[in-house]
Amino acid sequence: MRDSQLLKLRAGLREVLRTNAFWRERLHDVRGWDDFDRLPMTTKADLLADQDMHPPFGSNLTYPLERYVRLHQTSGSSGDHPLRWLDTAESWEWWERIWAEHVYGAAGVTSSDRIFFAFSFGPFVGFWSAFGGAQRLGAMCISGGAMTSEQRARSILDLDATVLMCTPTYALRLADVGRSLGLDLSASSVRVTLHAGEPGASIPSTRSAIEAAWSAVAFDHTGMTELGPTGVSCAARDGVHLIESEFIFEVAADGELIATNLGRWGMPLIRYRTGDRVVLSPEACSCGSPFMKVLGGIQGRVDDMFTVRGVNLFPSQVEDIVRRHPEVVEFVIEHRRERQMDEVTVLVETSVEDFSVDGLEGELRAALGVRLGCAVVPVGTLPRSEMKARRVLRIG
Numbered sequence: 001m002r003d004s005q006l007l008k009l010r011a012g013l014r015e016v017l018r019t020n021a022f023w024r025e026r027l028h029d030v031r032g033w034d035d036f037d038r039l040p041m042t043t044k045a046d047l048l049a050d051q052d053m054h055p056p057f058g059s060n061l062t063y064p065l066e067r068y069v070r071l072h073q074t075s076g077s078s079g080d081h082p083l084r085w086l087d088t089a090e091s092w093e094w095w096e097r098i099w100a101e102h103v104y105g106a107a108g109v110t111s112s113d114r115i116f117f118a119f120s121f122g123p124f125v126g127f128w129s130a131f132g133g134a135q136r137l138g139a140m141c142i143s144g145g146a147m148t149s150e151q152r153a154r155s156i157l158d159l160d161a162t163v164l165m166c167t168p169t170y171a172l173r174l175a176d177v178g179r180s181l182g183l184d185l186s187a188s189s190v191r192v193t194l195h196a197g198e199p200g201a202s203i204p205s206t207r208s209a210i211e212a213a214w215s216a217v218a219f220d221h222t223g224m225t226e227l228g229p230t231g232v233s234c235a236a237r238d239g240v241h242l243i244e245s246e247f248i249f250e251v252a253a254d255g256e257l258i259a260t261n262l263g264r265w266g267m268p269l270i271r272y273r274t275g276d277r278v279v280l281s282p283e284a285c286s287c288g289s290p291f292m293k294v295l296g297g298i299q300g301r302v303d304d305m306f307t308v309r310g311v312n313l314f315p316s317q318v319e320d321i322v323r324r325h326p327e328v329v330e331f332v333i334e335h336r337r338e339r340q341m342d343e344v345t346v347l348v349e350t351s352v353e354d355f356s357v358d359g360l361e362g363e364l365r366a367a368l369g370v371r372l373g374c375a376v377v378p379v380g381t382l383p384r385s386e387m388k389a390r391r392v393l394r395i396g
């Protein structure tokens, strides 16, 4: 694996070092792994600053603009402006192949499946790469763009879709909408649900809730606009394998995942600090995958971590407890700084009127070792997001 990674990197870097202005001034030639280890790290802030300085696409361009066939961009949800990313026909092919071979492959999705994409098909790359990869696989691809949840639920039933693609939160909401309309989605033909955007499908209680609502097996997938599709969950169900045939992965001392892509040479990323925290499994996986596995999927974004009484927590740890209560339809972690103290309240929207937060508070305290207050808020007051729910709301 390491030899083949080095070969791919060296072959790709040759042209990048000649023509790509962004990387030319940062990188040196790589002959062996010790050269690689001396390459600088790159952050999202570096990429945003470069696009500010060289609008609209920045200077990370290996080829003339005519070679690029697709533009996608991030949501800019964390207060940054969107990051734009260009693909050539070759790099788009790379995306689709990884989806077909690795992402759908790991979930057991085949050309006989009918895949329903509960996405808006806006500028986010995940919608289009998932769709293109499914077409390459030979499956029947059904767009759920510009549909209400009711229309999506009815389409899934009418068309006998066998695979559902959406965020974990939306899988739960769609089942809930179905229930309120008298449509039983657990009786649909959907046998696999495939999720990204949030870690939910790797969080045991969220995954169980999705699997119960749909009578299906739920899989996680990780990826980033600026990197590509990076990981998939497997039959062992306790983590996400990182696709090492297409990326070089490193894990920093603080657990941050660092990635280098090996097939997107028109706009490549070398030693990119993803901002995601991971824990590597020390053992080979029982599924037989040759790829390293991060336990429990991505634990969270470095910038989503919050502190209560000196204890560092990720939203996914709270989610694992909250999702044990099927009455909770949406939740947010409100984090306030008051008199130099971190005060955290978990706000929940519930499907029942008489939900008592005492049980939930007790479970959170037992599992996390600190007290988090909980409060019920009226239905519809918490923010809904199509791509990834923002779980931590910071005030003050």
Ligand SMILES: [Zn+2]
Residues within 6 Å of the ligand: 234, 235, 236, 241, 285, 286, 287, 288, 289, 293
């Ligand atoms: Zn595995």
